[in-house]
Each structure stands twice: as C-alpha cells, then as structure tokens.
Amino acid sequence: MINKIKSNVFQLDFKQFGSTVYLIKIDDKNILIDSSSEENKQELIDDLNELNLKPENIDTLILTHDHWDHIGNNDLFTNAKIITNKNIEDLPKQFKPIQTPGHTQDSFCILYDDILFSGDTIFHEGGRGRTDLPGGNEQQILNSIKNLKEVNYKILCPGHIN
Numbered sequence: 001m002i003n004k005i006k007s008n009v010f011q012l013d014f015k016q017f018g019s020t021v022y023l024i025k026i027d028d029k030n031i032l033i034d035s036s037s038e039e040n041k042q043e044l045i046d047d048l049n050e051l052n053l054k055p056e057n058i059d060t061l062i063l064t065h066d067h068w069d070h071i072g073n074n075d076l077f078t079n080a081k082i083i084t085n086k087n088i089e090d091l092p093k094q095f096k097p098i099q100t101p102g103h104t105q106d107s108f109c110i111l112y113d114d115i116l117f118s119g120d121t122i123f124h125e126g127g128r129g130r131t132d133l134p135g136g137n138e139q140q141i142l143n144s145i146k147n148l149k150e151v152n153y154k155i156l157c158p159g160h161i162n
C-alpha cells in the first residue's frame, strides 16, 4: 500500500512482516529508505511500478540499520549506492543523520525537511524499538530517544507502522 506523505515522499507498507519503505524524490533522484523483508519483494516491485519506477531507477538506498526485515531486498537495487551508518558521509546533502544507538549499535535516524525517518528507534504513539536482540542496549536507546526530543520535526516516519 502506498501512502503519500508529501508531494515527493511516499510510504510503502506491505502485507507480510517487514519494514516500511520510504521513497523520496529529490532533483530527479530516487532515494529509498530501507528495503523491507524478502517476503515483500513482489509487493515492493509492484508499488514502485505504480509510482512509474523500476528497481534500477533507484539511485540511493539508505539503510537505517542492518536487521533482516529492513535489508531483504537490497539485491533489487542494482544501480543504487547503498548508504549505512558506516558511510553516512555519502548521504544526499538534504538529509541529516542522527546517531541513535540502542535498538542496534548501527541504528541512525534521518531528518529531511520536517520529516524524521526513525527506523526502529521510535514508533508512533510513544513506541520504541526492542533492545533484547544482539547489539541492543536499553540505556543507549533511552539516551537516543532523549536526544530525538531535541530534534525539530513535524512528521514521524518510522520503520514499522502497525
């Protein structure tokens, strides 16, 4: 299912378990945030198709962290530069990275305009990511959430919406 967040920002949500995917169109560039789980591969292709895009049209794929349900379809995006916390210096200049360890050590959020893409750090209605998986740390996520309260955004776009 495709939800239009703004004229150039789309939220793709899927039937099977897996992360939400966001498409941001800036200056003829197509940027994705996360690629969901492999179970959602066909639905992701279909949604992109509905937006007149093929996987090879994606220029940049940003991964909020390396959990399987966020990175399952990376192989579709053969022309995309993949950006993780290891090489965030390559983020498009309109995006501001915010380090938010806790759910995993490599978790980060992205501020774009007045939208916060929060991965699995925070969810709607005060929800937050679990810390009982490898690399999770309860005290760190609490600190990260505290830091996010200082960030000026109006729209929250988390990695899971239901």
Ligand SMILES: [Zn+2]
Residues within 6 Å of the ligand: 065, 067, 103, 120
């Ligand atoms: Zn996760």
